[in-house]
Amino acid sequence: MLCLGIEGTAEKLGAGVVSSEGRILANVVKHHTPKEGIHPREAAQHHAENLPRVIKKALEEAGRSLDEIGLVAFSQGPGLGPCLRTAAIAARTISLSKDIPIVGVNHCIAHLEIGRLATEAEDPVMLYVSGGNTQVIAFEGGRYRVFGETLDIALGNCLDQFARKIGLGFPGGPAVERLAVKGEFLSLPYAVKGMDMSFSGLLTASVKAAENHRVEDVCRGLQETAFAMCVEVAERAMAHTGKEEILLAGGVAVNRRLQEMAGQMAAERGAGFFVPEKSLLGDNGAMIAWLGIMMHRAGVRHSIEDTTVRQRFRTDEVEVLWR
Numbered sequence: 584m585l586c587l588g589i590e591g592t593a594e595k596l597g598a599g600v601v602s603s604e605g606r607i608l609a610n611v612v613k614h615h616t617p618k619e620g621i622h623p624r625e626a627a628q629h630h631a632e633n634l635p636r637v638i639k640k641a642l643e644e645a646g647r648s649l650d651e652i653g654l655v656a657f658s659q660g661p662g663l664g665p666c667l668r669t670a671a672i673a674a675r676t677i678s679l680s681k682d683i684p685i686v687g688v689n690h691c692i693a694h695l696e697i698g699r700l701a702t703e704a705e706d707p708v709m710l711y712v713s714g715g716n717t718q719v720i721a722f723e724g725g726r727y728r729v730f731g732e733t734l735d736i737a738l739g740n741c742l743d744q745f746a747r748k749i750g751l752g753f754p755g756g757p758a759v760e761r762l763a764v765k766g767e768f769l770s771l772p773y774a775v776k777g778m779d780m781s782f783s784g785l786l787t788a789s790v791k792a793a794e795n796h797r798v799e800d801v802c803r804g805l806q807e808t809a810f811a812m813c814v815e816v817a818e819r820a821m822a823h824t825g826k827e828e829i830l831l832a833g834g835v836a837v838n839r840r841l842q843e844m845a846g847q848m849a850a851e852r853g854a855g856f857f858v859p860e861k862s863l864l865g866d867n868g869a870m871i872a873w874l875g876i877m878m879h880r881a882g883v884r885h886s887i888e889d890t891t892v893r894q895r896f897r898t899d900e901v902e903v904l905w906r
């Protein structure tokens with residue numbers, strides 16, 4: 584069976600085609616790149632305009648027609664309401680017009696499951712760091728649970744806001760990474776509270792520091808501080824759960840320094856360290872399709888009434904029947 588997966592939780596629109604054996608036949612992503620940060624309605628407008636083309640392109644890449652698709656999956660949440668609704672409407676339309684089953688999936692769990700498919704990781708603690716999410720997730724007691732997360736803004740959002748405020752453009756992550764390698768470490772506020780992280784104070788302090796320090800040094804300090812916070816929480820989740828693998832996910836995970844720090848932590852614990860290829864790290868349709876297949880295989884069936892989007896969809900609300 585083939586599944587068409589549609590992703591549209593934030594500014595990226597994706598369509599992927601995956602087989603029930605886990606072969607990724609297509610994975611098309613189209614970015615909405617606003618100059619001044621994401622406006623949910625504008626991003627949704629971008630998705631509405633581009634959905635037909637992105638789905639068509641994914642089917643072409645897969646060399647299949649819509650008639651050969653046996654299941655349609657979409658990201659039901661968490662995410663921005665207008666964006667989620669746009670992707671959900673496309674999925675419902677395909678399901679109803681072609682009379683194929685539909686399944687709504689949790690976006691965060693999809694990141695973890697595509698990581699398990701694409702790497703050798705079997706039962707990892709996932710450090711998920713993106714523009715909209717920062718969470719440490721692992722499977723325990725029959726569910727995917729959040730062991731630690733940001734109390735305010737996401738790590739990627741922190742990097743993006745910092746870059747925008749000091750004039751480095753959007754997205755901020757790559758710009759900060761380029762400058763950080765040329766900088767000296769600058770001490771900035773480190774905020775881990777219990778198992779949770781806070782990035783808003785670090786953001787404010789970094790913007791202020793940029794007024795009277797070299798920007799390279801601020802970037803270096805910002806990266807070192809923020810990444811150390813994430814790696815600390817991930818390590819403590821590993822110690823708590825006894826898991827011996829760490830998996831990175833999300834757009835920020837392409838960062839070399841973050842990979843190095845997480846990799847070093849894993850090596851010191853004798854644990855496995857896994858990073859999927861770049862096209863599967865960020866938001867994409869293939870991960871949605873793959874989780875759709877796993878859920879469908881486990882007997883999950885959604886009626887159209889079940890496909891209402893869930894902006895605050897929590898990872899641990901999902902009953903995991905496929906593991």
Ligand code: AMP
Pocket residue numbers: 595712713714715738739740742743754755756757760833834835836837838839864865866
């Ligand atoms: P996502 O939300 O998963 O699509 O990822 C987008 C986020 O990843 C944005 O906040 C980017 O700034 C961030 N990002 C992209 N490349 C890098 C990088 N090289 N280092 C740090 N963050 C990055």
Ligand code: MG
Pocket residue numbers: 690694713716833865866
């Ligand atoms: Mg994501």
